[in-house]
Amino acid sequence: MRKILFGAALALVIVFGVRYCEHTKDESEQLRANTALIEKQIKNVGKLIVTEGNYAQVFTYEDSKKFYVDVLSATKKALVVVNAEATIAYDLSKVATEIDELTKTVRITYIPEPELKINPNIEYYDVQQDYLNQFNARDYNIIKSRVQKGLEKEVKNSTLYSNAQNRLISELSKIYFLTNSLGWTLEYNGNAVTDSAPIKL
Template identity: 50%
Template sequence: MIKRIVAGAVIVVVIILAFKFCEFKKGDESSLDYNTNLIQQQIVNVGKLVVTEGHYSEVVTYKNQQKYMMNMLSFEKKALIIVNADVTVSYDLHQMKYDIDEANKTITIISIPKEEIKISPDIKFYDVEQSQMNPFTGDDYNKINKSVKTNLAKKIEKSSLKSNAQNRLISELSKILILTNTMGWKLQYDGKVIENEKDFATKVKL
């Protein structure tokens, strides 16, 4: 009788320990799922359109001359052009590609989208001089518009607009870095473990 009681008590203890062990394992798995979901949500929050805006103004003089009769007769047209342009440099982080390695607690950024530069010029003509033999046409306006955009693109390259846009990009990406550091995960990009914002600044030269 005593043996049966002891055997029963042992079985009960074994069942309780097994139940506790299962609960412990279940808690680990739930924690891992929570961590992964939190990281994915943070990446979704970062995945947005980062836009940096600028404004440029310039004055352009346009001239064109048509010659006739072996250059003995010419007709000139010209205009003073005022250009005001809004420029945006943007990164669509919805297009960022990444991989989450749960087993090794590592996030790898595979690719970051290139910047998109949009130039929206407002062109106004003043002091227009033309003749019936050489009037302003659609070709002139297209040529002027193309020339203005080309010139503005060169100015943007020499300005701080692109670098400011990159700084904002790095600031957004660093939100992922802060989260991974807090949760004990690693963040990798371009074959390197990203440990601080300076590492991003070195790597993110798009």
């Protein structure tokens, strides 16, 4: 009788042991599968996002020089017309992440800064210049610098900038939706990303 009971108990231990090992193996395989899926999603997100916009500026450039103890003056001026194409790009291949399988957490550790490029086409109209004060390279450099600074300010205060950020957040949110569906947590800047606390740049 004792042998029968011992045999039955041993059989139960073996069965439960096998099932526990199978369960642990299944959990480990599922964890690896989820990790691979998250890594694939992060790789898919890693692309270049480019937002484009067109801008125009019109202003008058004027410069005066005085001669002979301010008795004579020579003035030059021109109407400057600018048409520019601006692009804001986020290279998401530079996004850095950490995957913690133990706590089932994905951490976004770095998001690249936006790259702003402005390509202005500058045209000059109604150019007026004196023999003693003619347009030269210095004037064109001053105008170009003024155009660049003015356009940068305009772009950063425009919807182009916010649209680019929204597109960036939309791409990064794909990581959140996947991690959330798998029961993982997404963190950025040390804070958990949730429906009520989305990614903020």
